[in-house]
Amino acid sequence: MQYEMLRYRRCWREATDLRLASVIPGHSAAWSLRRPCEGPRRHSRSGPSGLVSPNCLESTESGHVFVDCQERRLSFIPTANTWSNKPKHLLLARNRIKVLPDGAFLGYENLDSLDLQQNQISLVEDGAFQGLTKLTTLLLQHNRLQTLSEEALIPMPNLGYLRLYDNPWNCLCPMDSLVRTLQVPSNRNLGNHARCAKPIWLKNMKLKHIDPELLCKEPDPANNQQSDETGYTGVLEPSSIQSKPDATTVCFTYHYPQIRMDCSNRGLTEVPSGIPDNVVHIDLSHNSISHLKARDFHAAKSLRTLNLSNNNMEHLDKGSLTGLLHLQELDLSNNNLTFVQHGVLEDLYFLLHLKLEGNLWVCDYSIQYMVYWLSLHPGVSPSGLVCYSPLEYAGDSVEEYVKAYNRECPKQQSRPDQDQTDPELWNTLMEAQADEKKKQSADLSIISSEKKP
Incomplete structure (x- = not known):
């Protein structure tokens, strides 16, 4: 608005000077040599021309040029000549783009991936x-698309990864060509998890599984699909009870520069299933996951960072972090954990930040496994391991408490779960046992010598 006001004032001054130059002798006519002030600039179909470049981040990783325009409130596709180098990856997620017109990406012929998820594209x-022609990855999930023609995919012969889920697909005749294309066996990574939103008799059916013949076939109006006797039951997908939500549909997935999943603030009560094995970062913070179960992350073998903060979590099962051999950062902050049971951390060989x-760390016998594990992994940088209770230790470092x-109790006998004790206690017990054995051996030697004639 401020820019438009300044432009209006400049135009008014130009027009005034032109009028004065024509009627007042000696008045400068310099303005008359300039082009008259133009009206609002016209916009091309691919985006506004002549506008200031959006405040996007251009970077290069492994020789690939990335342009990150995520969350820039863009309502158009920036022209290709906006960037200093031709991008290989263009990230336009979480903007306000509503329409992709013909020729929207002319000049982007080097693109390998295009991320358009979480816009308003209809x-x-x-x-x-x-x-x-070089595009291999196209992300259109979490938009407002109801229909899409196969014709739109033809210019991308190398497309091998297409995400279309969380769109309100209207599975009628105009979707026939797209559904047939998605169901070609060689297109196994195109359109996975996308489902019909309407009509009602096809609702929640996957585009991959729907019979294309049904799209152009209207149901008999005399039938009532909700009736047991005359219902339109031949096309309904059997309802299945899923114990867990699916990560690929619940979470937002970003593929460049590294594959990461944003599952924060999704109302989850447990870790979703189907986390792909190539995900590097996953954010599960600010949910209601109270309990980590064994094998929750067994398929996520590439994870480097795992954020489980702010979940009211109370318990971690043994085996809940199994398989995370490459994990470097684990965030368990702001939960309700009181201790970590023996064995939970054993697979985290390369952890750096904890x-x-x-x-609510309780400083009693059960907390010693955590300190013992940290003592065996000096490369790990822990933060926030402070006693919450009992009251006399509140605010003290757990490590100092264990020391x-x-x-105070150097000779304390181990409890039945002695595998959670501090190694110093174990050493004390073993030394005591060794001394006892030596004493027994000495006694036997004396008895043996006394019996000799």
Whole structure:
């Protein structure tokens, strides 16, 4: 608005000077040599021309040029000549783009991936992706698409990864060509998890599984699909009870520069299933996951960072972190954990950062496994391991508590779960046992010598 006001004032001054130059002798006529002030600039179909470049981040990783325009409130596709180098990856997620017109990506012929998820896209014209012959990855999930023609995909012969889920697909005749294309066996990674939103008799059916013949076939109006006797039951997908939500549909997935999943604030009560094995970062914070179960992350073998903060979590099963051999950062902060049972951390060989603040750590015998494990992994940088209770230790470092505990009770016998004790206690017990064996051996030697004649 401020820019438009300044432009209006400049135009008014130009017009005034032109009038004065024509009627007042000696008045400068310099303005008359300039082009008259133009009206609002016209916008091309691919985006506004002549506008200031959006405040996007251009970077290069492994020789690939990335342009990150996520969350820039864009309502148009920036023209290709906006960037200093031709991008290989264009990230336009979480903007306000509503339409992809014909030729929207002309000039982006080097693109390998295009991320358009979480916009407001309701229309993709058939020629929108013209020129993207090298594109392999297209992300259109979490938009408002009801229909999409196969024609829109034809300009992308190398497309091998297409995400379309969380769109309100209207599975009628105009979707026939797209559904048939998605069901070609060689297109196994195109359109997975996308489901019909309407009509009612096809609702929740996967585009991959629907019979294309049904799209152009209207149901008999005399039938009532909700009736047991005359219902339109031949096309309904059997309802299945899923014990867990599916990560690929519940979470937002970002593929570049590294594959990460944002599952935060999704109302989850447990870790979703189907986490892909190539995900590097996953954020499960600010949910209601109170309990980590064994094998929750067994398929996520590539994870480097795992954020489980702010979940009111109370318990971690043994085996809940099994398989995370490459994990480097684990955030368990702001939960309700009181201790971590023996064996939970055993697979975390390469962990570097462990965030533990904001929990209810109880400084008693059960906390010693955590300190013991940290003592065996000096490369790990823990934070927030502070006693919450009992009251006399509140605010003390857990490590200092364990040291004081061992000084005060050096000869304490182990409990049945002695595998959770501090190694210093174990050493004390073994030394005592060794001394006892030596004493027994000495006694036997004396008895043996006394019996000799």
